[in-house]
Amino acid sequence: MGRAAKLSGAEIVVAELKSEGVEVAFGIPGGVLLDLYDTLYKEAATAEGAETEGGLRHILMRHEQCAAHAADGYARVSGKTGVCIATSGPGATNLVTGLANANMDSAPVVALTGQVPTSAIGSNAFQEASTFTITMPVTKHNFLATRTEDLPKIIHNAFYIANTGRKGVVLIDLPKDVLAERAEVNLHPRETFAGYKPNIKPNRVQTKKAAEVLANAERPLILAGGGVVSSDASEELRRLAEFLGAPVVTTLLGKGAIPESHPFCLGMAGMHGRLYANRALNECDALLAVGTRFSDRLTGWQLDQFAPDATLIHVDLDAAEINKNIQVDIPIVGDARLALVDIIKWLEKVAKVWGKRSESVWVQRIRKMHSACEECVKDVWGEGSSVSERLIKEINRVLDDDAILVTEVGQCQMFAAHFYMTRKPRTFVTSGGLGTMGFGFPAAIGAKVAAPDKKVVDIAGDGSFLMTCQDLATCVENDIPVVVCVFDNRFLGMVRQWQELFFEKKYSHTGLGLTPDFVKLAEAFGCYGERVEKPEELEAALKNAFESGKPAVLDLVVGKEDKILPMIPPGGGVVGMIGAERCRRI
Amino acid sequence: MQTHIISLLVEDHPGVLTRMSGMFTTRGINIASLTVSPCEKEGLSRMTIAIEGSESELEKVRKQISNLIEVVKVVDLKAGGQGRGNGGGEAIVRDLCLLRVHAKDSEARSAVMQLAESYGAKIVDAALDSVTLELTEEPERVSRFVDLMRHFGVKQLFRTGVTAIGRERD
Ligand SMILES: Cc1ncc(C[n+]2csc(CCOP(=O)(O)OP(=O)(O)O)c2C)c(N)n1
Numbered sequence: 001m002g003r004a005a006k007l008s009g010a011e012i013v014v015a016e017l018k019s020e021g022v023e024v025a026f027g028i029p030g031g032v033l034l035d036l037y038d039t040l041y042k043e044a045a046t047a048e049g050a051e052t053e054g055g056l057r058h059i060l061m062r063h064e065q066c067a068a069h070a071a072d073g074y075a076r077v078s079g080k081t082g083v084c085i086a087t088s089g090p091g092a093t094n095l096v097t098g099l100a101n102a103n104m105d106s107a108p109v110v111a112l113t114g115q116v117p118t119s120a121i122g123s124n125a126f127q128e129a130s131t132f133t134i135t136m137p138v139t140k141h142n143f144l145a146t147r148t149e150d151l152p153k154i155i156h157n158a159f160y161i162a163n164t165g166r167k168g169v170v171l172i173d174l175p176k177d178v179l180a181e182r183a184e185v186n187l188h189p190r191e192t193f194a195g196y197k198p199n200i201k202p203n204r205v206q207t208k209k210a211a212e213v214l215a216n217a218e219r220p221l222i223l224a225g226g227g228v229v230s231s232d233a234s235e236e237l238r239r240l241a242e243f244l245g246a247p248v249v250t251t252l253l254g255k256g257a258i259p260e261s262h263p264f265c266l267g268m269a270g271m272h273g274r275l276y277a278n279r280a281l282n283e284c285d286a287l288l289a290v291g292t293r294f295s296d297r298l299t300g301w302q303l304d305q306f307a308p309d310a311t312l313i314h315v316d317l318d319a320a321e322i323n324k325n326i327q328v329d330i331p332i333v334g335d336a337r338l339a340l341v342d343i344i345k346w347l348e349k350v351a352k353v354w355g356k357r358s359e360s361v362w363v364q365r366i367r368k369m370h371s372a373c374e375e376c377v378k379d380v381w382g383e384g385s386s387v388s389e390r391l392i393k394e395i396n397r398v399l400d401d402d403a404i405l406v407t408e409v410g411q412c413q414m415f416a417a418h419f420y421m422t423r424k425p426r427t428f429v430t431s432g433g434l435g436t437m438g439f440g441f442p443a444a445i446g447a448k449v450a451a452p453d454k455k456v457v458d459i460a461g462d463g464s465f466l467m468t469c470q471d472l473a474t475c476v477e478n479d480i481p482v483v484v485c486v487f488d489n490r491f492l493g494m495v496r497q498w499q500e501l502f503f504e505k506k507y508s509h510t511g512l513g514l515t516p517d518f519v520k521l522a523e524a525f526g527c528y529g530e531r532v533e534k535p536e537e538l539e540a541a542l543k544n545a546f547e548s549g550k551p552a553v554l555d556l557v558v559g560k561e562d563k564i565l566p567m568i569p570p571g572g573g574v575v576g577m578i579g580a581e582r583c584r585r586i
Numbered sequence: 587m588q589t590h591i592i593s594l595l596v597e598d599h600p601g602v603l604t605r606m607s608g609m610f611t612t613r614g615i616n617i618a619s620l621t622v623s624p625c626e627k628e629g630l631s632r633m634t635i636a637i638e639g640s641e642s643e644l645e646k647v648r649k650q651i652s653n654l655i656e657v658v659k660v661v662d663l664k665a666g667g668q669g670r671g672n673g674g675g676e677a678i679v680r681d682l683c684l685l686r687v688h689a690k691d692s693e694a695r696s697a698v699m700q701l702a703e704s705y706g707a708k709i710v711d712a713a714l715d716s717v718t719l720e721l722t723e724e725p726e727r728v729s730r731f732v733d734l735m736r737h738f739g740v741k742q743l744f745r746t747g748v749t750a751i752g753r754e755r756d
Pocket of ligand 1: 408409410411412413435436437438460461462463464465487489491492493494495
């Protein structure tokens with residue numbers, strides 16, 4: 001409990017943000033936020049004198065959706081809570097997509113929205129929208145602050161809730177008078193909600209059972225989801241996989257949980273996953289699923305085909321995810337890292353099994369599957385690879401281990417998920433649950449702000465990029481040199497692919513016609529732009545882009561009818577992927 | 587199908603009811619009734635939710651409810667069965683009903699009053715051609731009573747929805 005002081009609501013907000021360790025916020029001001037922005041102005045002025053030590057940086061975005069995505073991208077890369085700010089009414093409603101996106105993927109974000117004065121709430125005042133009720137279903141929790149003196153507790157709890165347990169979005173709606181009025185408050189309170197106990201310690205009886213099942217399994221498999229990344233459990237995951245002789249398949253958000261070059265990693269499973277990842281799911285006799293919610297994009301539609309022979313062990317922080325989509329045999333509610341640590345401990349007690357396991361038939365089979373995948377990714381120019389595929393393989397070859405790949409949504413995203421070998425956790429950022437076109441570029445901005453020393457590349461579809469590209473202005477103004485690789489197929493490619501395969505090539509409203517000249521678009525904003533006609537030119541173009549030191553847009557010409565295959569067709573399950581003829585038989 | 591009753595202690599904040607009902611809508615959960623009232627602890631309210639569904643559906647509901655930040659305590663009160671959680675156990679369940687029935691003539695009126703008496707319902711108002719009754723009872727018994735009264739013609743019917751309390755175990 002800090003000292004009592006008489007501060008305005010806006011000053012309290014800024015003081016509490018700083019005390020929560022917030023270094024940067026992405027936002028756009030408006031009428032009801034004038035007090036807050038005035039405080040930020042003074043803050044910036046003092047910070048400049050004091051060499052920005054402990055200062056709060058504000059990045060002015062060009063659309064509130066981008067502010068939310070940037071906060072989301074920042075959070076996923078840094079593990080810290082991302083912060084975005086929007087004004088009342090349209091500012092807040094513009095945020096909604098970004099909040100829903102972050103919450104769906106359990107990214108810790110705190111959103112601050114302005115609101116009309118408390119006395120005007122409910123009167124349809126200028127720029128009034130009921131942000132509190134609108135955002136309820138797309139946040140983990142939200143607050144409508146009604147008294148200035150409540151702000152310290154609200155802000156502290158917002159950050160606590162956003163970044164503990166199953167992480168998510170917390171929104172605080174701040175009426176103008178609550179920000180303007182002064183109140184005597186104790187800063188930095190520590191009290192929390194009596195009912196909020198983020199359950200993180202897994203039950204030891206359950207982890208022991210899990211260890212026994214895994215130790216006795218002939219063909220154990222680990223399925224790693226986003227929870228492994230967000231609980232920083234990569235090291236434990238790798239140890240367990242090696243110790244157990246178990247391959248690892250990941251979900252889309254689990255990419256990076258283990259280096260994909262690891263001989264036990266089979267890559268992403270699911271609808272657009274790798275054939276062998278799905279095969280492994282089909283063949284395993286024990287499945288340890290960690291930090292995943294078994295979304296339909298992973299399981300396909302035939303749930304009885306999903307790991308049919310396996311004893312299912314499910315570790316998740318959110319008890320409500322257990323037995324929600326799939327019935328499991330051994331539920332473990334708790335933090336992914338702690339659960340893995342426990343399971344490893346139990347296994348070490350029965351360590352006799354390992355020696356003989358390390359080169360079991362299963363392990364040999366995994367190794368073969370892994371090398372087949374790796375060869376495929378390394379074979380950039382081989383016959384049957386589409387231009388899109390070659391471009392991703394080239395990007396995979398050219399980027400260093402620390403580079404961060406962000407994606408939009410569509411074929412480009414799935415090409416990246418399939419053919420990009422993620423090396424480290426938090427270096428593959430994508431919109432999983434909501435599948436939000438327009439996410440990638442602003443998320444890349446957040447990623448670059450979180451990791452200014454790393455290369456940040458957005459894999460974008462032309463359709464997606466046009467949804468949020470106005471924030472190139474933000475990049476230029478704030479010197480945020482991200483590189484956007486536009487996969488220019490002049491189609492809403494993923495929808496077109498479905499129309500090609502399942503709707504008799506009737507391309508209803510998926511052609512984008514004459515898309516803009518992306519090079520000129522880049523230049524109009526003051527960015528670097530280059531057109532890449534052939535995948536062979538990509539490496540040089542990327543080099544130019546990075547060396548320009550500017551935000552860059554590379555216009556990559558791809559095959560108009562490139563398809564991302566194999567895939568699970570609608571109604572199918574993890575066996576029976578179509579378009580897998582190219583994959584080597586093992 | 588079975589009726590389950592969940593009793594909650596929730597923070598007495600504005601918006602808690604919206605959040606609760608919104609959660610039911612987003613998760614596609616149907617509820618039979620929901621009541622909110624003050625409770626013995628300051629700053630907290632009690633919600634009693636009746637849900638019809640299987641045991642596994644109930645389990646899902648319970649978990650989703652527990653995830654709400656403002657929910658302080660969840661107690662499962664199965665009517666007439668084993669309860670779970672603190673203070674669970676066989677529950678005392680009540681529903682209050684106010685019912686206005688037609689009583690056109692003295693014959694109907696005395697029949698209505700007789701039935702009311704046998705159910706322990708109180709006459710709370712009477713007019714020339716109607717009688718208003720109050721019955722506080724277990725929900726099933728209230729339903730049976732209402733069904734019988736339909737025979738005479740129900741003008742208006744009000745039910746509060748269930749509230750419930752666990753039995754004290756010594
Ligand atoms: C905001 C939003 N609107 C619509 C969709 C539906 N949708 C999914 S993929 C896709 C096409 C994406 O096209 P593009 O960005 O050009 O990428 P491509 O598939 O061509 O690589 C569409 C329209 C979506 N995911 N998000």
